[in-house]
Amino acid sequence: EAGVTQFPSHSVIEKGQTVTLRCDPISGHDNLYWYRRVMGKEIKFLLHFVKESKQDESGMPNNRFLAERTGGTYSTLKVQPAELEDSGVYFCASSLLGPLNSPLHFGNGTRLTVT
Amino acid sequence: GQNIDQPTEMTATEGAIVQINCTYQTSGFNGLFWYQQHAGEAPTFLSYNVLDGLEEKGRFSSFLSRSKGYSYLLLKELQMKDSASYLCAVRNGGATNKLIFGTGTLLAVQP
Numbered sequence: 001e002a003g004v005t006q007f008p009s010h011s012v013i014e015k016g017q018t019v020t021l022r023c024d025p026i027s028g029h030d031n032l033y034w035y036r037r038v039m040g041k042e043i044k045f046l047l048h049f050v051k052e053s054k055q056d057e058s059g060m061p062n063n064r065f066l067a068e069r070t071g072g073t074y075s076t077l078k079v080q081p082a083e084l085e086d087s088g089v090y091f092c093a094s095s096l097l098g099p100l101n102s103p104l105h106f107g108n109g110t111r112l113t114v115t
Numbered sequence: 116g117q118n119i120d121q122p123t124e125m126t127a128t129e130g131a132i133v134q135i136n137c138t139y140q141t142s143g144f145n146g147l148f149w150y151q152q153h154a155g156e157a158p159t160f161l162s163y164n165v166l167d168g169l170e171e172k173g174r175f176s177s178f179l180s181r182s183k184g185y186s187y188l189l190l191k192e193l194q195m196k197d198s199a200s201y202l203c204a205v206r207n208g209g210a211t212n213k214l215i216f217g218t219g220t221l222l223a224v225q226p
Binding site: 003035040042043044048056059100101104107109 | 157
């Protein structure tokens with residue numbers, strides 16, 4: 001079974017540019033989460049999809065961030081325009097819908113550097 | 116507010132036992148997870164506790180006390196490959212059941 005895959009693994013962009021991160025969850029996982037880790041700090045929740053619907057986007061920093069999950073399969077996270085403080089590792093995770101003990105399965109992350 | 120505390124770094128010797136503690140204060144509680152993360156890789160699931168007590172899984176065990184807001188991860192017969200960051204995360208309930216993470220404990224296993 002393929003795990004959660006994220007693309008690209010690394011991205012270096014200049015301030016003001018746009019970047020789109022992609023996440024392919026494990027097949028059959030209706031829950032999809034985006035998290036971010038800024039250097040030296042904890043992994044922080046950004047938002048949660050159940051299938052194609054946004055269940056919780058309380059962690060999104062501001063309106064420069066836009067997440068979509070059309071069709072309830074893969075998801076994209078767009079940052080436009082990027083700022084220096086957006087640098088960090090963006091993780092995607094997926095899980096089965098329902099069981100509370102269902103763990104989140106994480107991808108390897110996308111390391112974003114804004115210069 | 117939400118707060119999860121873990122030691123930043125720990126060092127232990129190959130073959131020994133190490134205990135990594137985690138204390139939490141969260142608005143809700145629907146279980147506590149431990150994850151292992153090697154540098155540059157995805158966090159991988161280790162254990163889940165929702166009731167008080169000890170859960171054992173091979174060389175790794177995890178303990179939970181809900182009344183104390185406390186958990187620990189116990190690693191036995193340490194191996195060099197156990198050098199990694201160990202993340203404590205609480206599932207806080209509510210509609211999203213999202214995980215709230217601590218900053219992680221970086222464990223260095225020495226020969």
